[in-house]
Amino acid sequence: MERYQTLKSELLKYNRHLIGLLGQAESIPGMSEHPYSEWLKTCRNLDRNVADEIIRVAVVGPIKSGKSTFTNSLLGGDYLKRGAGVVTSIVTRVRTGDGLTATLFFKSWDEVNADIAQALVLFPTSVTGEDHESFDIRHPAHRESLRNALDQLSSDMLITDGTRNENSVLLSCYLKGYSAVKEILASGNLTTRFERERFAEHRAFVGNDALSVYLKDIQIDIDGRDLAAGIEVADCQGSDSPNPLHLAMIQDYLLLAHLLVYVISSRTGVREADIKFLSIIKRMGIADNVIFVLNSDFSEHETLDDLKRLIERVREELALVSSNPEIYALSALYNLFQARNNGLPEKDRQRFDQWRAEEDFIDFSDHETARFASVFKEKLTEERYALLLKNHLERLGIITSGVNHRAAFRRDLLAQDARGAEEIIRKVENHQKRMRQIQAMIKSTLDGAVREMKHKLKGDVDRQLNARSGAIVRKTVDFIRSYQVNYQAQEGNFRASGFTHSLYLVFQEFRHNLDAYLAETVNPAIVRFLKEAEEEIRASLNAIVGPYDIMIQEALAEYNGTMASYGMSRIRGGVQTVALSEMEAIKTAAGLKLPPAAATMQYTARLKTEAVMQLGFFKAVVFLKKLLKKPQDGEYEESILALKGGVKRMKQDTEKSVLFHFKNYGENIKFQYVLKLIDVAAARLYEALMERFQAYVADLSTLIELIGKNGEDRNLVFNTLEELEKTTGNILIEIDRIRAEFETCAKGGDHNE
DSSP, X not given: OHHHHHHHHHHHHHHHHHHHHHHHHXXXXXXXXXXXXXXXXXXXXXXXXXXHOOEEEEEEOSTTSSHHHHHHXXXXXXXXXXXXXXXXXXXXXXXXXXSOEEEEEEOOHHHHHHHHHHHTTTOSSOSSXXXXXXXXXXXXXXXXXXXXXXXXXXXXHHEETTEEOHHHHHHHHHHHHHHHHHHHHHTSOOEEEEEGGGGGGGHHHHSOHHHHTTEEEEEEEEOSSSSOTTEEEEEOOOTTOSSHHHHHHHHHHHTTOSEEEEEEETTTOSOHHHHHHHHHHHXXXXXXXXXXXXXXXXXXXXXHHHHHHHHHHHHHHHTTTSSSOOEEEEOHHHHHHHHTGGGOOHHHHHHHHHHHTOHHHHHHHHHHHHHHHHHHHHHHIIIIIHHHHHHHHHHHHHHHHHHHHHHHHHHHHHTSOHHHHXXXXXXXXXXXXXXXXXXXXXXXXXXXXXXXXXXHHHHHHHHHHOTTXXXXXXXXXXXXXXXXXXXGGGHHHHHHHOHHHHHHHHXXXXXHHHHHHIIIIIHHHHHHHHHHHHHHHHHHHHXXXXXXXXXXXXXXHHHHHHHHHTTOOOOOSOOOOOOOOOSHHHHHHHTOOOOOSOOOOOOOTHHHHHHHHHHHHHHHHHHHXXXXXXXXXXXXXXXXXXXXXXXXXXXXXXXXXXXXXXXHHHHHHIIIIIHHHHHHHHHHHHHHHHHHHXXXXXXXXXXXXXXXXXXXXXXXXXXXXXXXXXXXHHHHXXXXXXXXXXXXXXXXXXXXO
16 A cells, blocks of 8 residues: 555656646747646646545444454554444544544534434424424423423333334433533534544543434544555444434445445354345445455354354355355454554453464464455555546646647747748648547537437436336335234233324334335435446446547547658657546546435424324214214224324325425436536546647647747747756656556555555
8 A cells, every 4th residue: 555655646746746837838938828727727636636535445234243343453553432332323434644633523403403303203292392393402491391201201112123212212312412512512613623632532422322412423533554545444333223314324425435344243143134234235236345354253263163164154144145255254353452462451461362372263363364454455556546546647647748749849840940840830730620620529429428318317317216206216105105004903002001102103113114115225226226327427428439539549640650750759658548437536526426315204293183183083983882882893993093094194294205305306316416427527538538639739820930030039948848848758757657556556466565
């Protein structure tokens, strides 16, 4: 990795040198034409893009698999809280910075109150009246009302599917953490930094659910000894969180990640939660970017053979959802202890010393760690980092070559007599005419192709996400309409807690299942569709410009032949094929991001009011039945009838909410992402093609005035051009050297670590 960082630094150095040369070139007579301002803009953008480019690595897996421990071992220090809470889904991002710093990004009061308002929908006990949307946690009376309401909940209200109900946990955490964060949020500054000796204080927020519930994001900056600049490692919360919305938040980060490290605990092996999450990753179309780590606990295995048998079993099980999974079985905790050898607490020191006696385990883990490190660096450098830098390098080479040739051509032209110069200029102008024709053809073809592509992809988005007819939307509506409630099973709840509590339980279970369906089925389908759309855009544009690229290369070769025949300098730097190699850098440079996958349906308390009114009506009906001595349909007939009415209305309201969400989401996807991506990608490709022309398609009239003249002006221009040609020529030599370095790294790997 150090080798690539060095190459990156050199690329930036020569780019900044070229920026200075372009400023000088504009002041030379005959060198101030249009391309220089464009080249200057491109170089400045390149400088910013290279400096800001981030390769993202997501560490994922189920709760308690050892993700934080593994991430710490990767970073070479105990930076992240190990064994953090599972209620909130906070992705902790780690980068290289100037010093040890943890930056916490808090929710605003409006965001906190909105969270609470949604958790209170259909809450069985009154909180600040029935208008839960007016709840404000800053009001003491509102907090006291919520605290009393939570105390009145029966145990069945606090448990859903064998785990604590996420809404009751959320409300409880907000109350418990309020006093600790109220001053932070009240200040209006929603960012808090813990630096140097205060760094460890951030763990109190990450490891305490009552505090982490107030957070939106965490970024940690470390000193960079074990993490190269430009790399971000993210420790994601457990993929099997009881709250489906947390899974959707993890998915949002996976959309940005270039590499996924999936951690499995050797204590448990592959669990149902792993198969479920890996199936989601596969449906998202990002399974090829996964590396598997079997986090080995030495204490759990009698012998090394036992561990190896587990590895084979894990490999067989992973093969169900991942083709040819490569597994690295290592002890993250041992590696972390080894990295912190001189600073271990006594308890950890004793454990570390005990493990060091297990030589066969240690040797095996060290070997697997080395294998993982090699593949990890290869994927980050050769497969991602080098690709991004090589794209920038080629653009820098084209621009440098253009400046070099313009300087050399004009210097050579000044050395000619007037007649010789005019003949050369006529030849050049004929080439320029042909190139302008090619330019016009490319522009016309691309414009037409972009219109057709937009029309097609707008239709494709509608076929998936149209609020009425889209395939994904139809399936979501079908899920809502076909959702079944076991009404007879609710009689026990009616008896124990009453109607409003039963209505709340049914609603919470429905809401949980819908959120899970959106996270596990809908979001992956949307991501896969959009990735396929991105690939279609890339492949279509490349297919369109391919023949023109060949035409340009032929024209440039012919131009160089003409220059050689007159003894003039040719274009240096070679002729590289222009194509969109990947879309990620284009999206990053343009600031294009997918709308968040996490879809929060908005519900209102109106349903509860209507259901209670229906209950009163049905009680009257049942009372009349009793008076008329007509048969009843069970002890709780009126409650079941009212609950059925409530569920019907719940489904109707939810369907409207879903359709409203998908209408907005589909329009955002279409106009703010897909169509913009087409425009940006086409513009980038056209720009790259046009850069090839700029070496010699220029107005030579200013220079002609100097030809045939004697004196200081001509000599000054001649000498300045000669110096510019020499300097850019040296930069081209360095660019060739860096290009060769990239090729060496790609063939033999980065052995100089």
